[in-house]
Amino acid sequence: MKLADKNLIxxxxxxxxxxxxxxxxxxxxxxxxxxxxLAELSIPIQHAANRVLAHxxxxxxxxxxxxxxxxxxxxxxxxxxxxxxxxxxxxLQVIGKSMPGVGTDLxxxxxxxxxxxxxxxxxxxxxxxxxxxxxxxxxxxxxxxxESVAEGRNIGxxxxxxxxxSVILNQGRxxxxxxxxxxxxxxxxxxxxxxxLRISIVITGNEILPIGSKPKNFQIxxxxxxxxxxxxxxxxxxxxxxxxxxxxxxxxxxxxxxxxDILLITGGTxxxxxxxxxxxxxxxxxxxxxxxxxxxxxxxxxGTIGKKHVFLISGNPxxxxxxxxxxxxxxxxxxxxxxxxxxxxxxxxxxxxxLSSMLGRTDYARxxxxxxxxxxxxxxxxxxxxxxxxxxxGFVIVPANKEGYAAETxxxxxxxx
Amino acid sequence: MKLADKNLIxxxxxxxxxxxxxxxxxxxxxxxxxxxxLAELSIPIQHAANRVLAHxxxxxxxxxxxxxxxxxxxxxxxxxxxxxxxxxxxxLQVIGKSMPGVGTDLxxxxxxxxxxxxxxxxxxxxxxxxxxxxxxxxxxxxxxxxESVAEGRNIGxxxxxxxxxSVILNQGRxxxxxxxxxxxxxxxxxxxxxxxLRISIVITGNEILPIGSKPKNFQIxxxxxxxxxxxxxxxxxxxxxxxxxxxxxxxxxxxxxxxxDILLITGGTxxxxxxxxxxxxxxxxxxxxxxxxxxxxxxxxxGTIGKKHVFLISGNPxxxxxxxxxxxxxxxxxxxxxxxxxxxxxxxxxxxxxLSSMLGRTDYARxxxxxxxxxxxxxxxxxxxxxxxxxxxGFVIVPANKEGYAAETxxxxxxxx
Numbered sequence: 001m002k003l004a005d006k007n008l009i010x011x012x013x014x015x016x017x018x019x020x021x022x023x024x025x026x027x028x029x030x031x032x033x034x035x036x037x038l039a040e041l042s043i044p045i046q047h048a049a050n051r052v053l054a055h056x057x058x059x060x061x062x063x064x065x066x067x068x069x070x071x072x073x074x075x076x077x078x079x080x081x082x083x084x085x086x087x088x089x090x091x092l093q094v095i096g097k098s099m100p101g102v103g104t105d106l107x108x109x110x111x112x113x114x115x116x117x118x119x120x121x122x123x124x125x126x127x128x129x130x131x132x133x134x135x136x137x138x139x140x141x142x143x144x145x146x147e148s149v150a151e152g153r154n155i156g157x158x159x160x161x162x163x164x165x166s167v168i169l170n171q172g173r174x175x176x177x178x179x180x181x182x183x184x185x186x187x188x189x190x191x192x193x194x195x196x197l198r199i200s201i202v203i204t205g206n207e208i209l210p211i212g213s214k215p216k217n218f219q220i221x222x223x224x225x226x227x228x229x230x231x232x233x234x235x236x237x238x239x240x241x242x243x244x245x246x247x248x249x250x251x252x253x254x255x256x257x258x259x260x261d262i263l264l265i266t267g268g269t270x271x272x273x274x275x276x277x278x279x280x281x282x283x284x285x286x287x288x289x290x291x292x293x294x295x296x297x298x299x300x301x302x303g304t305i306g307k308k309h310v311f312l313i314s315g316n317p318x319x320x321x322x323x324x325x326x327x328x329x330x331x332x333x334x335x336x337x338x339x340x341x342x343x344x345x346x347x348x349x350x351x352x353x354x355l356s357s358m359l360g361r362t363d364y365a366r367x368x369x370x371x372x373x374x375x376x377x378x379x380x381x382x383x384x385x386x387x388x389x390x391x392x393x394g395f396v397i398v399p400a401n402k403e404g405y406a407a408e409t410x411x412x413x414x415x416x417x
Numbered sequence: 418m419k420l421a422d423k424n425l426i427x428x429x430x431x432x433x434x435x436x437x438x439x440x441x442x443x444x445x446x447x448x449x450x451x452x453x454x455l456a457e458l459s460i461p462i463q464h465a466a467n468r469v470l471a472h473x474x475x476x477x478x479x480x481x482x483x484x485x486x487x488x489x490x491x492x493x494x495x496x497x498x499x500x501x502x503x504x505x506x507x508x509l510q511v512i513g514k515s516m517p518g519v520g521t522d523l524x525x526x527x528x529x530x531x532x533x534x535x536x537x538x539x540x541x542x543x544x545x546x547x548x549x550x551x552x553x554x555x556x557x558x559x560x561x562x563x564e565s566v567a568e569g570r571n572i573g574x575x576x577x578x579x580x581x582x583s584v585i586l587n588q589g590r591x592x593x594x595x596x597x598x599x600x601x602x603x604x605x606x607x608x609x610x611x612x613x614l615r616i617s618i619v620i621t622g623n624e625i626l627p628i629g630s631k632p633k634n635f636q637i638x639x640x641x642x643x644x645x646x647x648x649x650x651x652x653x654x655x656x657x658x659x660x661x662x663x664x665x666x667x668x669x670x671x672x673x674x675x676x677x678d679i680l681l682i683t684g685g686t687x688x689x690x691x692x693x694x695x696x697x698x699x700x701x702x703x704x705x706x707x708x709x710x711x712x713x714x715x716x717x718x719x720g721t722i723g724k725k726h727v728f729l730i731s732g733n734p735x736x737x738x739x740x741x742x743x744x745x746x747x748x749x750x751x752x753x754x755x756x757x758x759x760x761x762x763x764x765x766x767x768x769x770x771x772l773s774s775m776l777g778r779t780d781y782a783r784x785x786x787x788x789x790x791x792x793x794x795x796x797x798x799x800x801x802x803x804x805x806x807x808x809x810x811g812f813v814i815v816p817a818n819k820e821g822y823a824a825e826t827x828x829x830x831x832x833x834x
Contacts, residue, residue, distance in 0.1 A: 185632070187638050206517060218538040
């Protein structure tokens with residue numbers, strides 16, 4: 001198999017750059033219409049936060065399933081406290097108490113009260129709970145009521161939180177910590193969620209050394225692999241494969257034909273003579289986009305092989321980070337129940353200096369926060385300079401219809417987490 | 418041991434509510450001065466995103482450690498292309514090529530060019546890389562140069578990304594995905610990070626059933642436990658213990674004396690006769706705050722037992738969520754290298770209706786987003802109604818110096834993730 005032209009001279013279009021680059025908008029439009037059917041999985045609720053519910057959850061019970069006190073105080077008949085004040089104290093006889101989990105068989109009748117704790121069941125006959133601070137004790141068996149209380153007050157009614165038979169959480173919900181409490185409260189131990197996306201990460205390049213190797217001679221160490229692992233994990237996926245392979249068509253083909261939901265493949269993605277990846281994706285599946293009008297990451301490509309999605313990502317680390325977050329990460333986040341957009345806090349800041357861009361091209365410009373609360377573009381902005389993203393506090397996206405921004409412009413900034 | 422007054426009548430101040438409630442500001446001021454010394458741990462870089470660096474990282478090498486091409490093109494002597502244009506094409510002889518990881522022993526001399534791929538080492542003699550799109554091929558061994566190129570152009574210089582001997586990441590840094598790439602690029606396989614905070618979660622209450630139980634009689638199922646687990650995991654901690662115990666002083670004391678960095682203990686935290694937890698913390702350590710001027714979570718307490726920190730959290734689930742995020746979560750996030758503040762996206766929205774609060778009290782008010790992009794306070798707002806936080810889209814914090822907000826006011830909203 002010989003896909004690459006091994007002539008010394010680039011006599012085909014591949015060496016000449018992209019004939020056409022798609023706009024980021026067109027690529028995102030396509031991407032946002034893509035989907036992957038995920039299988040289901042039952043997991044303990046304690047591990048279910050951030051997972052996506054596979055089915056509606058219907059409660060079979062009321063919460064609370066008994067009327068209970070919401071205060072420490074006295075269960076009484078509200079009418080017995082009518083007109084009570086500090087100057088018109090009304091005496092009630094205390095006949096017992098109701099404790100959480102236990103309750104009482106005693107019945108509140110007119111002129112009597114039952115001491116009650118927060119969460120304890122409301123005794124029969126009581127129509128309100130009088131807060132403890134609104135009484136004065138008289139000996140050991142009576143209280144003086146000093147304030148009236150409305151009927152139903154300080155009582156948690158049956159079904160007030162959750163009504164039996166109602167849908168409490170919908171399919172597709174990304175579960176929050178409080179959702180876990182809700183599920184626990186109705187007695188759920190396990191729930192069915194969608195499985196996580198299975199990501200394969202393949203770093204191509206004859207010059208790539210494995211993680212933990214010191215770069216030597218003209219070789220460099222795999223750095224995109226562990227970065228992409230961290231990014232995909234952050235966005236809710238799992239990594240089922242993370243390897244480096246040479247610029248060898250058979251190795252690339254094997255990686256493409258393996259099992260995964262999403263393949264992130266870096267290196268060899270442009271239009272140079274060693275760039276086998278786009279050609280192989282075209283051969284094995286469909287290369288839907290190749291070349292995007294953006295900087296960095298202009299060599300980004302994406303497509304499908306059957307139901308599998310493949311993202312072609314530049315081997316330049318800044319371009320790799322940018323292309324991941326712009327495209328692959330957006331897709332992974334959405335399918336993991338998260339917001340598609342940049343997973344970074346955004347704010348508005350004023351540019352200290354001009355930020356240059358080019359009409360027709362979307363720019364991912366790294367910036368630093370200045371001590372005077374303005375932002376400064378980072379001068380060293382090559383796609384190969386990963387430290388430009390570690391020195392940076394965040395980035396500004398310059399859309400394709402802008403020739404950058406003048407100094408003093410207020411712009412939206414995304415801050416790296 | 419008998420700490421609680423078992424009289425029917427509450428004849429002590431504990432039944433009467435808090436004598437004094439601290440302001441949220443005072444509590445946060447204290448909390449933000451607290452710290453915990455965390456031990457160190459060496460872990461593989463692929464697992465190090467979001468962990469906190471225990472030591473400065475100094476690079477022992479330059480990145481790149483050889484001059485390399487940043488483009489697919491031709492390594493030439495820049496002066497050879499001086500004055501070149503489409504109308505003044507200059508011919509160069511192509512004498513070989515430089516591939517990534519391999520390079521060439523050939524030397525570029527005046528009148529010659531070496532074909533070069535992105536990432537390949539720059540041949541000796543070359544002073545610039547001419548992009549492939551700026552040439553025309555002539556047969557198999559010559560090119561016509563159609564554009565000049567500045568000296569040094571499209572070359573990645575030695576040390577341009579990372580300079581040998583420099584600190585590339587500082588102690589205390591919470592590692593980003595791109596930091597992992599940086600560490601990988603200099604050959605790191607493992608790095609030393611701080612250990613995660615060890616959280617013990619203890620749910621007290623005679624009425625609490627274990628997870629997976631259907632609530633029955635007057636008992637309720639543990640829901641705060643799994644919620645607190647999810648919250649603490651989200652904020653970067655690990656859970657070393659998560660149990661339910663009865664309202665029994667010996668069980669509570671044992672839980673307090675166990676090993677942990679932070680204890681989250683819910684239930685029995687107020688000033689009622691069954692509320693043993695504050696008394697036991699006072700006995701075993703120091704109850705620094707008890708009672709906060711806020712709603713919900715007014716019974717929040719916190720303190721220390723030696724180097725361990727203890728947070729007293731209401732058993733009411735909304736109060737539990739609020740108190741966690743306001744105080745314990747803030748502390749955990751900070752010690753886990755994250756921002757102390759609410760870990761939710763914030764935005765500004767207009768209130769559709771009035772949002773009532775009380776002067777002197779901080780309110781955590783759940784809200785929903787309306788279809789017209791305004792926000793509405795959620796009417797059912799009791800601290801026991803967990804569904805108020807699952808129906809909600811987020812919350813508004815009403816500071817103690819505000820009596821709420823009028824309708825049409827624009828306020829900051831935090832959106833649940």
